[in-house]
Amino acid sequence: MIETRINKNFLFYLLIAAVASLSLSLFLLQLFAGLLSVCWLMESVNNKRKALDIFAGLILIFGLIRIISIIFSQYPSVSVQSLYKDALFYFSFFAFSYYLKAFGKDRVKTAAYSFIISAAAIALIGLVLFNLKIVDRAQSFSSGYATFSSYLLAALGVFIALPFSFNKKFMLEAWSLAIALVLSGIITSMGRTNIAIAGLLFIAGISLRKINIKSALIIIILTAVITLISFNNNKAEVTQRVEHPAALSDRNILLRGAEVLAFSHPAIGFGPRTFHNIFPYKDELSDKGIGSWHNDFIQVYFESGIFGLLAFLALIFAVCYYSASLLKKKLIDKDYKQIALGILLGSAGLVLSAVTAGFIDSPVLSIEFSFLISLLAAVMYNVKNSAEQSA
Secondary structure, eight states: OOOOSSOHHHHHHHHHHHHHTTTTOHHHHHHHHHHHHHHHHTSOHHHHHHHOOHHHHHHHHHHHHHHHHHHTOSSHHHHTTHHHHSHHHHHHHHHHHHHHHHHOHHHHHHHHHHHHHHHHHHHHHHHHHHHTTSSSSOOOSSSOHHHHHHHHHHHHHHHHHSOOOTTSTTHHHHHHHHHHHHHHHHHHHTOHHHHHHHHHHHHHHHHTTSSOHHHHHHHHHHHHHHHHHHHHHOOHHHHHHHHOTTOOTTHHHHHHHHHHHTTTSTTTOSOTTOHHHHOTTGGGOSOTTOOSOSOHHHHHHHHHHHHHHHHHHHHHHHHHHHHHHHHHOSSSOHHHHHHHHHHHHHHHHHHHHTTTSOSTTOHHHHHHHHHHHHHHHHHHHHHHHHHHHHO
16 A cells, blocks of 8 residues: 555645635645645655556656657747646646545545535636626636636536435435536536537436436526526626627637648647747737637647647546446446546546647646546556455
């Protein structure tokens, strides 16, 4: 088993604080995740070696390719910023993964529930800001509407897979209200792709019998009521979208630019964070603040080339493959199966949203992704240990 030199209670609450601060406060997220990473650096090399797994290997490969793309960047002064801006994603993964493996089943489960309960609270904050007309589209304090929406998508997938104890009084209603808040937050953020993905996740929950008909009706009614009240209180943005339903938010221009540059630097790309330097149609963009390709797969390809894209796809495939593999196992703890399904659905939501947005360069969403991978790694580690002990 993996051991730690530091008090486990302190580490556990530090991890929960990092998870709870996702999309709430970027400062607190960086503080708590950074402190957890420092603690991980202080652990013994031998214990760190025990915690290495397939996900650690793939993230190391992806990180190495990113470093190579920085070294050979067409704009090194811009790309070098990735060394410190992306560092927390890598360190947080190794810290999350290490300590979740050291905590054991009960605290792994608590961490998963803390994640979704925090997401419901964040959704409520976004809805309050929207209803008070402080923002035009639902969002949180430290993140825009796109990040807010994608964050809630990943949480929705985990929410669906982790039912509460419905035998307790009012628990079904609380669970249904929490999901309704998350769905309402996604709808009022008004990202059409993310709304469609949320609908697919909800249907998947019904198909997998994680949401029964009674719960589905309660959730739909609550979501409709919350959403209608919200749009009645804040009509500006939704009215504009109804009047211009075909607006592509500059994505047609982004795709045209991608076609022009597609084969310019296919091996290792132009270098990280070089969008502003290489995009050929900046003057045609209606939103002059756009700083990325609004598609993670295109983004990674242009920044780190085909090798970076393959490493990125391999990491996504590994998450889907191993979480699905856990679901097929017969002799496995029910709680672990629920967490594995939640990770599969949550990761699927996050990855699908990356087609029209992006998460790998986002300080919030990339750490959320690292947390989901770490949860999966901890579940796999505990299942393997349980199998070895019973053999």
